Each structure stands twice: as structure tokens, then as C-alpha cells.
Amino acid sequence: MPGGTSRYQRPTLDGLTGIRAIAAGWVLIEHFRLIIFALLPPVEALAPWIRSGFLGVEVFFILSGFIISYQWADRFAIFTGAQYRTFIYKRFARIYPMQFVTLVGLGLIVLVAVGMGISLSGEANYTVGNFVGNLFNLQALPGIASFNNPAWSISVEFAAYLFFPLIALGLVRVTTSNKGFVAAALLSVAGVASMMIVAASVDDSPTGEAMIWLRIATEFTVGCLLFAGWQHLKAKQFGIHWDWVAGGAVIALVLVLGLTGGEGAGALITVPVIALFVLSCAGATGPVGRLLSSRLMMWGGRISYSVYMTHFIVLMVLGELLSPARFEESSLAMRISIVLFYLLAAVAVGAVGYHFIEEPARKLLTRGKKPNSLVREPEPAPLN
Numbered sequence: 001m002p003g004g005t006s007r008y009q010r011p012t013l014d015g016l017t018g019i020r021a022i023a024a025g026w027v028l029i030e031h032f033r034l035i036i037f038a039l040l041p042p043v044e045a046l047a048p049w050i051r052s053g054f055l056g057v058e059v060f061f062i063l064s065g066f067i068i069s070y071q072w073a074d075r076f077a078i079f080t081g082a083q084y085r086t087f088i089y090k091r092f093a094r095i096y097p098m099q100f101v102t103l104v105g106l107g108l109i110v111l112v113a114v115g116m117g118i119s120l121s122g123e124a125n126y127t128v129g130n131f132v133g134n135l136f137n138l139q140a141l142p143g144i145a146s147f148n149n150p151a152w153s154i155s156v157e158f159a160a161y162l163f164f165p166l167i168a169l170g171l172v173r174v175t176t177s178n179k180g181f182v183a184a185a186l187l188s189v190a191g192v193a194s195m196m197i198v199a200a201s202v203d204d205s206p207t208g209e210a211m212i213w214l215r216i217a218t219e220f221t222v223g224c225l226l227f228a229g230w231q232h233l234k235a236k237q238f239g240i241h242w243d244w245v246a247g248g249a250v251i252a253l254v255l256v257l258g259l260t261g262g263e264g265a266g267a268l269i270t271v272p273v274i275a276l277f278v279l280s281c282a283g284a285t286g287p288v289g290r291l292l293s294s295r296l297m298m299w300g301g302r303i304s305y306s307v308y309m310t311h312f313i314v315l316m317v318l319g320e321l322l323s324p325a326r327f328e329e330s331s332l333a334m335r336i337s338i339v340l341f342y343l344l345a346a347v348a349v350g351a352v353g354y355h356f357i358e359e360p361a362r363k364l365l366t367r368g369k370k371p372n373s374l375v376r377e378p379e380p381a382p383l384n
Helices: 015-031 033-039 041-076 080-116 128-135 149-171 177-201 209-230 241-260 264-283 289-293 293-321 332-365
Strands: none
Touching: 015 033, 015 041, 015 264, 015 289, 015 293, 015 332, 033 041, 033 209, 033 332, 041 080, 041 149, 041 209, 041 264, 080 128, 080 149, 080 293, 080 332, 149 209, 149 293, 177 209, 177 264, 209 241, 209 264, 241 289, 264 289, 293 332
């Protein structure tokens, strides 16, 4: 549902802020799944829908392409170096402060752990070379591992920003909604086919070196094409018909994940359905639209990037200080309390990161910059 406007703003698509809370929550639960399953074994019956939580990344990649196009595509219809520099700088101001703070924070944790003789999971990645590579946001390149496990996606996301003006030049050729939607559908199918080929012949990990680039290239561009089609719908851009589409997409997603098990690269066959879900949330004005634009969901969407960037560190620290193994024989109430504590701690740390690091840093870095007419800088998309 569109929000308010000002001289320097386009209407905000509130549903696309609220959807970020859902996607980030899905990723969070997937990363905390071993703790959840250990303390609450019956929940493992939901494993296909929990361990597929990495698909929250697909939501964010597609969403990012849609929102970046909504805010910037028309400005790159004619390319200029000045516009490009402004665009890249503002994207840097959005994503890098949390990348830097979490990297340094994790580096300090590693030093303390080494000094105390504590063994950390993934410690093979904690090298000086990887730290330097992460400092320059190169952690998606071959030979450079992420210090902060989810941060690989920040690297490929920024690569998409670098190439976005070229995509925008192509979007001006999309002159009807059918052209945009058909192109998006064809690309999503071709991209998924390529992913399945790579999974079968090279590496079936969703975060394999080849797979991550296929994911961002396909899904970010699909998001751009969906916007290109959606913008030509005119009066049909918003309405309760999109709520029905969203509901249908969710049902299809649940069924497919249930049938396939929702594990590994095979779950990526749901990309076309996820793309349809993102598109529908942009225009939903009924129950789905009202839910996504509620105060709680909007707040959750705003803090989602910081939650994403900090939750793995929270998991690492709490795993040492409050090991779930200590509570496996405790009462059900205690075990539920421990699970909720883990999840709420991740949300709380992310909220602190947003209010005291992410947003203040963005404002500081962009202070004195003239606002772009009719453009409200989009929120960053948290990934996996």
C-alpha cells in the first residue's frame, strides 16, 4: 500500500518494507534451527519449511531489484557519471557501516577466543587475508571467505548495484506490462534451470561460488523486470486482487517445499513463485497489504538488515555462554524460554544496531548531500 509523499519522495511501498520482516525472520529461524530442533524436537516436523529459510535471500534479491528500479531506473534512462557516483555512494552509505562494524566486532571476538583457547565454529575462515578481503567487501570472490557468515550476500548485492545502470538502460525498452512480466518469467525459469545444472554438475550448495552469482544475477534482474512490467499496469498497480495472488503464491510455496524437502539447491526451483509473491506484495491493499504495512511489520522491516548482519554473531556468542545442550533435559517451559531468548536477543541486538549504528551512520555519510528529486533512498536488503 503506498505511503505518503513529499517533494523529494515517491510513494513508499509499505508492503515491500513489511515483507522484509518476514524474509529476515525466515532466515533467522533457519540459522537457529539446530538449537530449535535440539530443545523442541517436535518442531523438526516442520523441517522442510525451516531449513529452506535461506530462500529469504531470494526474497531480498528480487525485492532489491524491484525497489532499486522503482527509485532509480528512470534517472538512468540517460546515463551520467555524476548520477552513477551519487547512486553508488548512497548504496555504500546504506550497507557498509553495518558490514564494517560487524566485521570489526567479530574480529575482536575471534581474538578474545584465541586468547582464551576457545574453539569457534568456522575458525578456518578467520584469517588475516579473509579479514582484509571482507574489509573491502570482496567476500563473494573465489578464495575469500566471509568472516561474518551471512555477509557473502552483501558482496554480491553491491556488485548488482555496480551493474544496475546497465540494466536500467534496458528497462526503458519495456513499454508494456506484458513485456516486463514475460521477460521476468523467462529469465526466472532460465536462471533456475542454470542453477539446477550447476547443482547437479558442480556444487549443490546454495552458497557455492558459482551458485551465489547465478542467484544474484537472476533474481536481482527479475526484480527489475517485474517493476518494469508493474509500472505499466496503471490503475491495476494496487488492489485486493494482489492479496489473492499473494495468498496463492504462499500456498504454492508451502506445497512445493513440502514435496521437495526444502533442502539444498533444489529448493531454488521456487524462485518463480517467490518472484510472484514479491510482486503481489507491492500492490496488495487487502488483508495482506494491511498486515505488511502494520506498525510492527514496518518496524521489523526497517531493522531487518541490522538483524541479518548481527544475528550470526549473537548465535556464536550465546552458543558459548548459554549452550542449548545444558537445557535439553529441562522442562518444556524452560526449553521454550531458551529458544525465545535466543531469537529475541537476535532481534534486540539488530534493533540496537539499526537505531545506533546503521541509521546514524547513513545520515552522517550523506549529510550535506542534496536530495534527489522525487527519490527516497531505498532501504538495504538483508540477505543470507
